[in-house]
Structure formats: structure tokens, C-alpha cells
Amino acid sequence: MEMKTFNLSSNLTVILKYFVPLVWTVFFGTLCIIFWLTDDLTVGGMDLMVFRMGWTVFFLVGTLTAYFTIMRLMRVEFDGGFIYVTNYFKVFKYPMDNVDKITVNDYSVFKLVTIKLISTGYFGKKITLLASRTNFDTIVEASEILQSKIRQS
Numbered sequence: 001m002e003m004k005t006f007n008l009s010s011n012l013t014v015i016l017k018y019f020v021p022l023v024w025t026v027f028f029g030t031l032c033i034i035f036w037l038t039d040d041l042t043v044g045g046m047d048l049m050v051f052r053m054g055w056t057v058f059f060l061v062g063t064l065t066a067y068f069t070i071m072r073l074m075r076v077e078f079d080g081g082f083i084y085v086t087n088y089f090k091v092f093k094y095p096m097d098n099v100d101k102i103t104v105n106d107y108s109v110f111k112l113v114t115i116k117l118i119s120t121g122y123f124g125k126k127i128t129l130l131a132s133r134t135n136f137d138t139i140v141e142a143s144e145i146l147q148s149k150i151r152q153s
Contacts, residue, residue, distance in 0.1 A: 005077040005084060006139045008113070010130040014088060017073050021066045032059045076115065076129045078139060078146065083115065085127050092122050102149045104131070111136060 035041065035052050043051040077084040082093050094117065103114045111131035121127070140146045 003079040003081075005079045006135060007075070007077050007132060008083075008129060008136050008139060009073075009075045009077075010110075010132045013073050013075050013130050016070045016130065017088070021063075021071055024066055025063060028059045028062065032056055072128050074123060074127050074129055076113075076127065078143070080143065080145070085115075085121070085123060087123070090122070094121055096145050096149070099149050101151050102146065103151050 032055055035055050041048055041051075075086045075088065077086075082095055083099065085092050085094065098118050098121070100116045100118045103116070105112045105114075111133070113129050113131045113136070115127040115129070117125050117127070119125075140150065
């Protein structure tokens with residue numbers, strides 16, 4: 001008999017993980033290319049090469065920030081004995097015995113949860129998720145195994 005899984009992640013995860021970085025990269029990357037290919041560009045009193053370099057640095061820093069933060073978010077589900085981690089293409093099942101600790105960071109606007117695994121999984125030793133405002137606390141309160149693993153930060 002298959003157990004019901006409960007979603008711990010926010011439904012915004014897929015939008016933050018894929019849509020926002022895609023729009024950022026396409027929009028600001030296209031502008032970056034245009035700025036480098038256009039010679040008839042007036043940028044106030046600023047030197048054109050300084051503007052191009054500044055814009056390129058802005059684009060690269062924004063892209064790297066997105067890669068190391070929001071693109072690392074995963075969707076996580078829980079069924080009582082296992083957690084299921086997915087990047088929306090692949091799903092991996094980890095027993096709760098492999099979970100070392102769960103750290104919850106509450107930033108009042110959103111809750112960021114980090115699951116640290118004992119042994120390295122497909123997505124690494126740390127799994128980050130944006131917690132669902134409606135489901136996360138309810139599921140944690142109903143599960144003693146999750147409560148025993150949680151560390152508030």
C-alpha cells in the first residue's frame with residue numbers, strides 16, 4: 001500500500017527555480033549583447049566601455065547569485081518515513097535515517113529550510129527548500145520524526 005506524500009515546499013518553488021532565472025538571463029543577457037554590439041549608444045556622460053563593463057559585471061553577478069541561491073531550491077515531500085526530493089526532472093527518495101538535521105530559518109516573509117543528510121545524495125549533502133506557509137508547520141506538528149530533526153535558527 002502506498003502512503004500519501006505531503007508537500008513541504010512552496011508552490012512558488014518551480015517559478016523561482018526556473019522562470020525567474022530564465023527571464024533574468026534572457027532579458028539582461030540580451031541587453032548586455034545589445035550594449036556590446038551597438039556603437040551609437042549614449043549613456044549620459046559615462047564612457048561607453050565603462051558602461052559596457054559595468055553592465056556585464058551586473059549581469060554576471062545577478063546570474064551567479066541566482067545560480068547559487070534560488071536555482072538550488074528543491075521540491076521536498078514527506079510520507080512519514082521518507083523524504084522525496086525533486087528538481088522537477090528527477091525524484092530521489094531518502095529514508096529519514098539519512099537525515100541528520102533540518103534547519104528552519106524564518107524570515108517572516110518566507111521560511112527557508114535546509115535538510116542536511118548524513119550521506120551525500122544525488123543533489124549533495126544539503127537540500128534547500130522554500131517552505132510552504134500552509135503545509136509546513138501543520139505537517140511538522142503532526143510528525144514526531146520531523147520534530148526530532150528540526151533545529152530552529
